[in-house]
Amino acid sequence: MSTPSLPGHQSGSGRSEPELSAVVGERRRLINLAYRLLGSLAEAEDAVQETYTRWYAMSRQQQKAIESPGAWLTTVAGRVCLDMLGSARVRRERYVGTWIPEPLPDRTEWFTGQICGSGAESADPADRVTLDESVNMAFLVVLESMTPAERVAFILHDVFRYPFAEVAEIVGRTPAACRQLASSARRRMRATHAPAVAAAGQAGLVRDFKEAWEARDIEALVGLLDPDATMIADGGGLVGTVLHPVEGSERIAEYLIHIASRAPGLTLLERTVNGRPGLVAQHTGVTVTVAAFSLADDRITRIWAVRNPEKLRPWNENGRS
Template sequence: MSTSFQPEHTRSEPGPGTVIGERRRLINVAYRLLGSLAEAEDAVQETYARWYALSRPQQEAIASPGAWLTTVAGRICLDVLGSARVRRERYVGEWIPEPLPDRTEWLGGRVSGGRSEPPDPADQVTLDESVNMAFLVVLESMTPAERVAFVLHDVFRYPFAEIAEIVGRTPAACRQLASSARRRIGAARAPAVPTAGHAGLVRQFKEAWEAKDIEALVDLLDPDAAMIADGGGLVGTVLRPVEGSARIAEYLIHIAGKAPGTTLLERTVNGRPGLVAQHAGVTVTVAAFSLADGRIRRIWAVRNPEKLRPWTAYGQS
């Protein structure tokens, strides 16, 4: 698997356009490494701050500005991943990667007050298989070094010699890290479901939920399904996974009764069909789904408002 963003190996003049032109690729790398759009944006901003802190002769001495920026961004992300493990141990409830809307549904670029607003970082992320929620959740189980080696090599096709400079290990060790990560991905990967089939099942789930049809919900869920919710301690939600089709269906009917006036919308979530719940026009929940054997196996429901910035902006547009 790879994106259209390939490593830069040719010498180029470090002009403003060349350097700024790397932003999209850096955002793509950082989001996959960190699972957070906000943290990815911060990492990329810090990367550019370090570039512009160099003198002009220092910049001109760098053969490949793109490679330099990627190396710096990778090291920053590696540091963030290390500290994130400690922060997530103190996180209230389950931590789910930040969901991304389709590029047609984010705030940036829409006209407000007669002028176009600055682009939102969400528009910079290419929505491919490497950002679907199931994939990002598996990345979360990896060590920081495994994640960096795997994402940079298997997704972005960077050579192990360059990755070694980022993680501070030998190319051979980086190859082993990527191999270990690849095994994790293979063990967790469910058979691919065509987008149309995925969308159809999500639509049936939405309709059953709206109808409060508990039997239909149970039929749509895998018997061993799990629902994981992320409120970050900022909004009410379950703190542990809800497991089993019957328990999930009962819980969904329960919360539907507690939130009258909520609207469910079919939306693209991290490149796959998902659902968005809005109340008074504001997005309050974004749900991603993983399917297997014609049923829903996993539901990831993000309710933490800090992770719903692009979605909330869209809901208010």
């Protein structure tokens, strides 16, 4: 995915280089914000592009009258995302199967046409999304259960630390109402979000899971899964996959063995998925599944398997392997 050029971002615009640099420099932060709000890198890029389109649509005099361009851009991006969340909920109600947030690779594993490890700054927005606890898959899935207003208020205040007075301007409600929205979202998060497992511990468990799957060892797979584990797949109606959650360690293990038997050329790779250890399945060099995991008490409790090829474009671009 390439980053589209910004409207008006050209010489002769009348804006001095430091001012222009400061405005364009907000892009990374806006991408971070929009991805958390929307759960989709493609939609986040669209939201940020729309934000800049509105900025450059203003006259030079109107731009100069804005005391803090960064705050203005954040406000507009937040409102754009709020509108997009409303329409996204309608689209996702018609989605074939379960909608899972778009998985992101780790920036150190991201290829953008540069030699990996060259130190060159990537222009791709995915490389600029800071991968922390607020973008792991479990966190993003809980966000999907919130209303658009709850999600925006919670992310802006609890993750990006914006005061409720500023959140209110974006959400279009009073600061007190935004405080209540964030509080409600916080309760949802506490009720459903399992405590984070150390990355090293998760990596070891995911590696054991990979090896058991490759060996088609159903007993080993069952032993690594919580008895009440759930696996959810997202094919978007574009590829074959289960449309409903697979529940229980034995049923999940049987399903995984079934997949392995039907795809003899499947290659499993350990990769970072949304900042946590996960697995990537490739067939003939093409990524066909990205799996994220949630753990508790040294067992896998949730597996999110994204198979929708439209959500896997970042994993297949520029010769990724």
